Amino acid sequence: MYLTRFRVNTARTGARRLLSSRQVLHAAVMSSFPALLPNDQPTGDAPRVLWRLDHNAPGEVLLYLVSPDAPDLTHLVEQAGWPTALVDGPGWQTRAYTPFLDNLTAGAHWGFRLTANPVHHIRRTDNELRKRTAHLTPHHQMGWLLDPTRQERGGFRILEKAKDKRLLPEGTTHQGHEHHGDRYQLTVRDHRTSAFDKARPAGARRGKPVTLVTVTYDGRLEVTDPDLMRRTLTHGIGKAKAYGCGLMTLAPLPQGATP
Template structure:
């Protein structure tokens, strides 16, 4: 059973600040809320943090209900327990042609030729990050509003409003240590992130279900790749 969980994080608490500023710590806390032997065939463990004025909201997708009370006890408010919903019911309702408002934090990257495998590098400009999102859309089962220079018919272009166009809402780079500090093997990790928001249209219901439960792009263990949908206002 795929689940979607919402947990309020208190930035005024020491552990809350730690989780919000260290993706490695948040990754460990999220994984610890699931049994170590879970199967991720149906859904991968994904998470994303959305900041608000007085709290930050942690969203978690997983193959079963997490023990969110542990994170609440350490970094949230007792009066605001974790909220978990059966994600499967929502996923089953998705159909081709539906439009949804979407949000995703992603790690847009590209492969630079360097021998057989190539070297993975991050897109850092908003334009290239948006290009990355448009390239991901078809295989993730959705379409986006055509850009000014995209080849498409006038009829197709007229189906989209200016407000539907996806935008890069913010860009930043997370830098954190990974490894065993006591053994002198603490490596610095840098992950370039972009938060996208806009309107999408479902083109392949099965593909978008997979994207919603398994993520899009790289660095999914560190707060990237979790796509969420909400009704279009």
């Protein structure tokens, strides 16, 4: 497995085109792997190509990839990078990810970032088919990741704040609901709604645009099951993985950091 980082040159026309459509960016990412076709899907339990855009500042947008094979991002450098400023490398950084994954241990604490598509299934009447619907409020978006079953399947536990660092007593309730944002070391930000046309075979009728709601989670977690955690990091979490969702990355906590 490999972890790759590419900085997008947001001043370029090609970069703006890529950033304006998740379908276009998905195709560009998949084109980074000579052995894959743009619409290839993983078979069986094989890891898939995951990607995520981090909008850290107006001029700093980073593209992260986790993939079974090392990518060739030459075309992205030419379209959306700095092709004439390459001195010490090809314009992106790729590192072997497997050694890091192999060293994950139960009980270890990490900072994490995840961009996901938090959804649930609802129906308005008993006779209506259940419909997948995005969570739209920070409270429910946070609750999606805090779901105990989701955390257990993912091999991690979101860490809680120390009681003396909570704004509300015991992290209590708000209008009858648990106030997630005060109890856990977790924030939800960068809510985005994207609409784009899904790729279709030549000659197929144009369907309705895909509408996708994404949010970015930052927080701290404890690894509870290293094998499941490795699977989470290489297979992703939730829906819309082809469109930049589901990739969780870990980072060391500052030395001496406390909840």
